[in-house]
Amino acid sequence: MISGLALALGVACGGPAGSEATPPRDTTAQAAAHGEAKPAAECPTEPIDVERAPGTREEHRDVEFWLAKLTPDKADEVLVPATAIAELNTRFSEVEGAWHDPLDPALSDPAEIAEDLDERMAWIRGRVEDGRYVEGTAGSFARAEQITRDAQRVDELRMVVEEASVWCVALDDGLYKTPIDLDFDRNRCASLHPGEIIRVLQRSPDESWVYVHSGHTTGWLHAPQLTPTLPGKHLQQLLDGPRLVPTDDDQRTEGGRRLRLGTSVPIVGRQDDVRKILVPTTTGLVEDTVRLSPGASEGALPLTRRHAWSLALSEQDTPYGWGGRAGHRDCSRLMRDVMSTFGLQLARHSGVQGKLGTDNIDVSELSEQGKIEALRQAAQRGVVLLYMPGHIMMYLGEDDGQQYAVSAISEYLVPCEGGPDTVYRPGRVAVTTLELGRDSERTAYIERLSKLVVFAPT
Numbered sequence: 001m002i003s004g005l006a007l008a009l010g011v012a013c014g015g016p017a018g019s020e021a022t023p024p025r026d027t028t029a030q031a032a033a034h035g036e037a038k039p040a041a042e043c044p045t046e047p048i049d050v051e052r053a054p055g056t057r058e059e060h061r062d063v064e065f066w067l068a069k070l071t072p073d074k075a076d077e078v079l080v081p082a083t084a085i086a087e088l089n090t091r092f093s094e095v096e097g098a099w100h101d102p103l104d105p106a107l108s109d110p111a112e113i114a115e116d117l118d119e120r121m122a123w124i125r126g127r128v129e130d131g132r133y134v135e136g137t138a139g140s141f142a143r144a145e146q147i148t149r150d151a152q153r154v155d156e157l158r159m160v161v162e163e164a165s166v167w168c169v170a171l172d173d174g175l176y177k178t179p180i181d182l183d184f185d186r187n188r189c190a191s192l193h194p195g196e197i198i199r200v201l202q203r204s205p206d207e208s209w210v211y212v213h214s215g216h217t218t219g220w221l222h223a224p225q226l227t228p229t230l231p232g233k234h235l236q237q238l239l240d241g242p243r244l245v246p247t248d249d250d251q252r253t254e255g256g257r258r259l260r261l262g263t264s265v266p267i268v269g270r271q272d273d274v275r276k277i278l279v280p281t282t283t284g285l286v287e288d289t290v291r292l293s294p295g296a297s298e299g300a301l302p303l304t305r306r307h308a309w310s311l312a313l314s315e316q317d318t319p320y321g322w323g324g325r326a327g328h329r330d331c332s333r334l335m336r337d338v339m340s341t342f343g344l345q346l347a348r349h350s351g352v353q354g355k356l357g358t359d360n361i362d363v364s365e366l367s368e369q370g371k372i373e374a375l376r377q378a379a380q381r382g383v384v385l386l387y388m389p390g391h392i393m394m395y396l397g398e399d400d401g402q403q404y405a406v407s408a409i410s411e412y413l414v415p416c417e418g419g420p421d422t423v424y425r426p427g428r429v430a431v432t433t434l435e436l437g438r439d440s441e442r443t444a445y446i447e448r449l450s451k452l453v454v455f456a457p458t
Contacts, residue, residue, distance in 0.1 A: 043419030047411065050424045055433040060404055063310045066396045070305065078302045079382040079455050080358060085300070085343040088358065092345060097352040099345040102199040102215045103232055103239075108155040113201050116218060117148055117211070124169055124187070133186055136174025144171040147209050151202040157235055158226040159197055159280035163260075163327040166190040166219035170209045183410075184322045190217040190333070190348055191324025195263040195280055197235060198226070216336065216348040227280045238266040244277050245341055247311060248295030249318070253279060253288040259296070261311065262337025267298065300343035303455060308383045311338045312394045312406045315429040320410045331392050334408045334429060335385060338394070344455075354387030357453035364450035371449050372403065382456025386434075388448035396431065403434040403446065412436050 059065045067075045080088065092098050100107065121144075127133040128141045135141055147170040165172065166189040175187040192198065192214055198221075202211035210221050244267050246259040257279050259265060266285075269276030273292045278285040290296050301307045312334065321328025329337065332350040339346050346353050354360075361378060363371045375395065378384045384395040386405055393405035408429045413421040421440075434446040442448070 043416035044422045045420065047423040047425045050426055053409075053412065053424075053426060053430060053432040053436060055402060055435060056404070056431050060396075060399065060431045061313065061316055063306070063313050066309055066404075067306060069397050069399075075306045076304050077382075077457075078304060079457060080303045080342070080344075082300065082302070082343065084458075089343075089345045092347070092356050095347070095352055095355050097349055098347045098356075099216045100213075102197050102213055103157065103236060105155075105232075107199050107213045108201060110153060113153070113211075117202075120168060121145060121148060124175065127186075128175070132177065133175040134178060134180060136176065136185075140171045140173040141169070141175070144169045147204050148202075151204050151209070151211060154200055154203050156200040156229040157197065157232050158200055158229060159285070160192045160194055161225040161227060161280045161282055162194055164192045164221050164224040165324060166192060166212075166214070166217050166221060168219050170204070170211075170220040170222070172222050183325060185325070188323025188325060189219040190214075191321070191327055192217075192221075193260040193263045193327075193337075194258065195260075195265055200226075215345070225282055227282065228284055230285070238278065242267040243299065244275055244290060245297045245300055246295065247297055247301065247341060249315065251290070251295040253277070253290050255279075255288040257288060259290070260337075261315075262333075262340050264300075297341075301341050303339075303342040303344070303383065305383055307342070308338060308394065308455075309396060309406075311341055312429075313431070315408075316406070316431070318429050320408050320427045320429070322410065329408050329429070330410075331408045335392055335394065339455075350387060350390065350392040353385065353392055354451045354453060357385070358382070358456055358458050359454040361452040361454065362450065363452055368446055371446060374452060375403065375449075378452045378454045378456075382454055384455075385453035386445075386449055387451040387453055388445060389450065391445075391448075392453075393432075393445075404431055405434065405445075406431050413440065415440065 093100055124133065125141065128135065168187050168189045171187060174182070174185045176184065177186060196214055198212040198214045200210050200212050203209070208223050210224065212219065212221055243264040245264045246261055249261040251259040253259065266278045267275050268278055268287065275290050275292060275298065277288055277290055279288045292298060315329070315334060319328040320330060322330055324333060332348055332353055335353055336346045336348060346356060361374060363374050366374060375384065379395055379397065386393045386395050391407065393407035396404045396406060398404070406429065409426055409432065411423050411425040411427070414424055416422050434449070435444050438444040
C-alpha cells in the first residue's frame with residue numbers, strides 16, 4: 001500500500017522549488033523576459049510575484065482564440081458519449097490511488113482502515129524524526145498519534161456543508177520543509193467542496209476529529225461542518241436521479257448558498273427555468289432553488305473541446321492552493337473539477353490522473369520533436385491532459401511554434417548568473433508555454449512530459 005499512500009500524502013502539484021512537485025526552473029531566454037541577468041550579489045532572495053508567464057499574450061487567455069484554430073467540426077465534437085462515462089469511471093477505479101465510490105461499504109473494512117492509518121503515521125513519523133518535516137508547533141505530531149490511537153470506529157455517510165481541509169494526519173498546526181513556507185503545509189491532503197459525500201470511518205473521543213473517505217481522498221477533518229448521518233439508500237437514489245451541475249465556481253442558489261465547480265446537487269422539482277434542489281446543511285438536506293443559466297447545467301455537460309477549454313480557462317487568475325489551501329486549487333484538483341463536470345471521476349493526485357484517459361500515451365522516451373508530433377496527433381483526436389512528474393496541465397494548442405496549456409501553477413525559477421535562482425510566482429491558474437524550464441536543472445515542461453492523457457472517441 002505504500003506507493004498508494006505516498007500518492008495520498010502528496011496530492012499537491014505545481015508547488016514550490018525544491019519539492020517533489022516542482023515545476024522546472026525558467027530558462028536563460030525566459031530570464032531575459034524578466035530583465036537582464038544580474039550579478040550574484042544582486043540576485044533576488046525573495047520570490048517575485050508575476051501576473052503572466054513569459055511567452056503568453058492576452059489572446060492566449062481567450063477560449064475563442066484556441067477554438068478558431070480548429071476545423072468547424074472539432075470544437076463541439078462529443079468526445080466521450082454519456083453512455084460510455086460510467087464504464088470509463090469503472091475502468092479508472094481499478095487504478096491504484098483512483099477514485100472509489102464513498103457509498104461502497106467495502107471502504108469501511110476495519111483491517112484496511114487500520115493498515116492505512118498505521119502506514120501513513122509511519123510514513124510521516126519518519127520524516128518528522130529525520131528532520132525532513134518540521135512541525136509548525138512542537139509536539140503536534142505526538143498529539144496526532146494520540147488522537148489516532150484513541151479514535152473510535154464508526155461508519156456514517158454524510159455530506160460536506162462548508163469547504164473542509166483534509167489533513168493527512170490529525171494535526172492542523174502544519175508540517176513543513178525547510179526553508180519554511182507557510183503556504184506549503186505537507187500535511188495537506190486536499191480540501192472538500194460543499195456537497196461532496198464522505199464516509200466517516202473514525203472519530204476522536206471529543207468528536208473534533210473525524211477520519212473520512214471522500215472517494216478521491218482519505219484523511220482527517222477537524223471540526224468540520226457536515227450534515228447529520230444520511231441513509232445510503234436515500235443517497236443512492238439522489239445520485240441516480242436528475243442533478244444540477246455548476247459550471248461556474250461561484251454559482252449561487254436563490255438562498256445564497258455557493259455551489260462549486262466539481263460538484264453536483266439533486267434536482268427535486270422544476271418550473272420553467274427554475275430548478276428546486278437539495279443542498280446540505282448542518283441540520284440535513286434542505287430545499288433551495290437555482291435558475292438555469294450559463295453557470296448551471298441540468299445534468300453533466302457533454303465532453304467537447306469547447307466545454308473543457310472554456311471551463312479550465314474560466315478559472316484563470318483564481319489563486320493557486322497547495323493541497324486545497326483556503327479552498328483554492330492546485331493542478332490536479334483543477335483537472336478533477338473540470339472533468340467531473342462531464343461526469344468523469346478522476347483521481348485527486350496528478351500521478352494517478354496521468355494513468356487515465358480513453359487512451360494513455362507514454363512519450364517519456366521520445367525526443368522533443370517526437371513528443372510534439374505525438375501531441376499534435378492526440379490533439380486532433382480529442383482533449384489532452386499533459387502529465388509530467390509533479391504536474392498536470394490541459395493542452396490548448398500551438399501558436400507561433402509554441403505549445404500552450406492551462407494549469408494551476410505556484411511558481412517557476414529564473415536563473416540568476418552566479419547566484420541563486422530567482423523565484424517567480426504566478427500563484428494562480430494560468431496559461432503557459434511548455435518552454436518553462438529550458439536549459440535548467442529540471443529541464444523544460446516539454447522535456448519532462450511523460451504521458452498524454454487523451455479523452456477521445458474510441
